[in-house]
Amino acid sequence: MSSHSCPACGASVEFRSAAPHAVCSYCRSMLLRRDAKLESIGRVAEVPDDISPLQLDVAGIFDGRRFKLIGRARKVWEQGSWSEWCALFSDERFGWLSEAQGELVMTFEQPRDSLTPRVTPRTLRDASPGDAFVVDNRRFQVSDVKEVEWLGAEGELLSAPKPGARMTSVDLRGPGLEFATLEANGDEVSVFAGRYVEFSECRFQGLRRLDGWSPPDVDS
Amino acid sequence: MNAPVPTAKIVACPSCGASIKLRALGQSVMVACASCRTQLDVSRPDIRIINAYQKEWTKLVLPLGARGVIKGQKYEVVGAMARTVSGYQWHEYLLFNPYIGFRWLTYDAGHWNFGEMVKDTSKVVVSEVVLHAGRVYRKFQAGSPTVSWVLGEFYWRVAVGDQVLSRDYVSPPYMLSLEKTKGEHTWTLLEYIDRADIEKAFGKDTDRPSTVSPNQPNPHSQRLRAILPVLLVALLVAVLIQAVTVARSKASPMPIGTYSIDGRKPEQQVYGPLTFTAPISLNEFTAYAALDNDWVELDCALVNAKTGESRNFTSAFSFYSGRDSDGRWTEGDNDDTSLIAEVPAGTYNLVVEGAGGGNSNGRATLVHLGLLHDVAPWRNFWLSLLAIFTYPALLLWRRSRFEAERWSESDYAPSSDD
Numbered sequence: 201m202s203s204h205s206c207p208a209c210g211a212s213v214e215f216r217s218a219a220p221h222a223v224c225s226y227c228r229s230m231l232l233r234r235d236a237k238l239e240s241i242g243r244v245a246e247v248p249d250d251i252s253p254l255q256l257d258v259a260g261i262f263d264g265r266r267f268k269l270i271g272r273a274r275k276v277w278e279q280g281s282w283s284e285w286c287a288l289f290s291d292e293r294f295g296w297l298s299e300a301q302g303e304l305v306m307t308f309e310q311p312r313d314s315l316t317p318r319v320t321p322r323t324l325r326d327a328s329p330g331d332a333f334v335v336d337n338r339r340f341q342v343s344d345v346k347e348v349e350w351l352g353a354e355g356e357l358l359s360a361p362k363p364g365a366r367m368t369s370v371d372l373r374g375p376g377l378e379f380a381t382l383e384a385n386g387d388e389v390s391v392f393a394g395r396y397v398e399f400s401e402c403r404f405q406g407l408r409r410l411d412g413w414s415p416p417d418v419d420s
Numbered sequence: 421m422n423a424p425v426p427t428a429k430i431v432a433c434p435s436c437g438a439s440i441k442l443r444a445l446g447q448s449v450m451v452a453c454a455s456c457r458t459q460l461d462v463s464r465p466d467i468r469i470i471n472a473y474q475k476e477w478t479k480l481v482l483p484l485g486a487r488g489v490i491k492g493q494k495y496e497v498v499g500a501m502a503r504t505v506s507g508y509q510w511h512e513y514l515l516f517n518p519y520i521g522f523r524w525l526t527y528d529a530g531h532w533n534f535g536e537m538v539k540d541t542s543k544v545v546v547s548e549v550v551l552h553a554g555r556v557y558r559k560f561q562a563g564s565p566t567v568s569w570v571l572g573e574f575y576w577r578v579a580v581g582d583q584v585l586s587r588d589y590v591s592p593p594y595m596l597s598l599e600k601t602k603g604e605h606t607w608t609l610l611e612y613i614d615r616a617d618i619e620k621a622f623g624k625d626t627d628r629p630s631t632v633s634p635n636q637p638n639p640h641s642q643r644l645r646a647i648l649p650v651l652l653v654a655l656l657v658a659v660l661i662q663a664v665t666v667a668r669s670k671a672s673p674m675p676i677g678t679y680s681i682d683g684r685k686p687e688q689q690v691y692g693p694l695t696f697t698a699p700i701s702l703n704e705f706t707a708y709a710a711l712d713n714d715w716v717e718l719d720c721a722l723v724n725a726k727t728g729e730s731r732n733f734t735s736a737f738s739f740y741s742g743r744d745s746d747g748r749w750t751e752g753d754n755d756d757t758s759l760i761a762e763v764p765a766g767t768y769n770l771v772v773e774g775a776g777g778g779n780s781n782g783r784a785t786l787v788h789l790g791l792l793h794d795v796a797p798w799r800n801f802w803l804s805l806l807a808i809f810t811y812p813a814l815l816l817w818r819r820s821r822f823e824a825e826r827w828s829e830s831d832y833a834p835s836s837d838d
Contacts, residue, residue: 408425
């Protein structure tokens with residue numbers, strides 16, 4: 201863990217990971233680590249209220265490896281919004297746990313050349329449901345294409361868009377429970393692949409207590 | 421630990437000002453106001469109107485906010501919509517549990533189904549039938565239902581008039597439902613839920629269904645399965661009792677002989693002494709004669725040599741044959757069997773006095789007599805089998821009637837399918 205002070209307001213900002221971005225919890229500045237220095241690249245809104253049982257610092261297990269939720273982005277498109285949690289694994293790898301429509305999906309960034317056919321942010325926009333892609337030798341089909349922007353963020357993050365920027369995000373369904381996302385990121389397209397996860401398989405710890413509900417494995 | 425987070429957020433409807441309770445905030449993207457029925461976008465903090473007032477309406481069976489335990493998990497009703505296909509309407513209630521996500525409860529003419537989206541569609545194999553999780557689903561109906569009205573929260577933007585292509589496959593108590601929209605295929609696995617479970621879960625009375633639903637479990641199959649162990653035990657007991665009875669019966673032939681009916685007056689003939697060794701026995705008397713358009717009637721008495729107690733019985737048979745315009749005909753038998761039950765052990769004499777055509781037509785008729793001491797009784801066994809199988813047979817009949825009623829509603833009735 202490393203401690204810094206926010207260049208915008210002076211409040212202390214702590215990094216638990218090597219993630220390049222963090223949101224100052226006092227002034228909502230989006231901070232970027234460059235070498236040893238912190239730089240504010242703009243402000244982000246607070247993540248709006250929701251009734252998710254997840255929160256920062258929740259610990260869990262995925263495929264036998266421990267992770268902790270260190271940041272979150274709330275993304276929005278024309279017809280809805282969802283949360284993407286930045287998960288820091290015990291081996292310093294990062295994953296994204298997306299929480300949408302009551303379902304959880306864990307994905308990991310893949311090398312760009314694992315994707316065929318290759319796409320650019322411009323051609324990605326022309327993708328439509330049913331289109332086929334191969335990620336790491338597995339066949340995926342486009343399920344939806346969205347123009348996405350960030351609604352709010354908190355904690356530490358692997359990436360952060362320019363405030364107000366919109367980007368193309370394409371979800372794909374693969375064999376079985378596999379899932380992938382292609383996301384325009386500047387001049388490149390980032391590839392994320394993973395699968396659906398069951399809430400219970402993550403054996404979450406440090407969950408938010410929700411009034412009137414109890415976690416599935418605890419008797420009410 | 422922090423205080424629990426309140427799980428509902430109250431917002432004001434931008435259209436009518438009424439309070440709207442948001443129960444799946446962050447997971448849902450739209451809500452239809454319960455007061456003015458305006459559809460609102462709740463995916464952002466600034467709530468926006470999607471669609472104005474909806475005209476059509478039917479009463480909700482489960483109110484928004486109702487909580488109930490279904491299949492061991494607690495859910496809250498967060499949304500409701502009605503779908504219509506060719507004038508026929510049903511309700512779909514969206515359930516939410518923040519730790520589990522969304523589930524469905526469909527209500528159709530008194531029938532309830534609990535639904536969950538099938539995430540791993542690679543395990544759904546579609547051909548003439550659909551295979552999923554070791555079950556075979558038969559296609560039942562296809563249609564294109566339209567959303568008639570919508571209320572409460574949903575995780576996608578439901579709009580009145582939204583139409584999908586649907587296909588339902590059944591394997592009671594399950595149904596697999598495929599919904600096709602542009603580019604997207606969604607499979608939902610539905611399980612029939614007994615009305616009593618819904619009433620218990622939500623603490624309210626519901627209407628009794630008057631029809632058979634596509635995936636309603638056949639109650640007669642269930643009853644058959646329930647009585648099967650009893651049936652098998654009863655059958656086993658009956659067979660065992662009969663096997664023991666047969667094994668223990670001696671069926672020993674008694675020396676009797678023949679009785680002759682000739683032109684003379686009927687006369688008594690005594691056969692014996694016969695020794696009956698079994699304490700209480702069933703005995704089989706047979707009489708046989710090669711009759712040619714003739715009849716025989718034997719008045720018999722089994723008389724206890726010691727007590728003089730007599731068991732009387734009659735053995736009569738006749739056999740006629742001839743030829744007419746239809747060809748050769750016959751009527752009757754050449755033999756007859758009588759059973760003499762509950763005969764105590766002892767020494768007996770069989771007294772026979774016979775009459776027949778031979779008395780008048782002058783032809784002598786030789787009747788061969790036989791007596792088997794201590795034979796196994798079969799009548800009770802057959803009666804017990806009848807008793808054992810009557811109820812299952814009734815259930816089998818009812819079961820097939822129920823299935824016929826189910827499939828009469830199908831687009832793919834078995835008769836046109838096979």
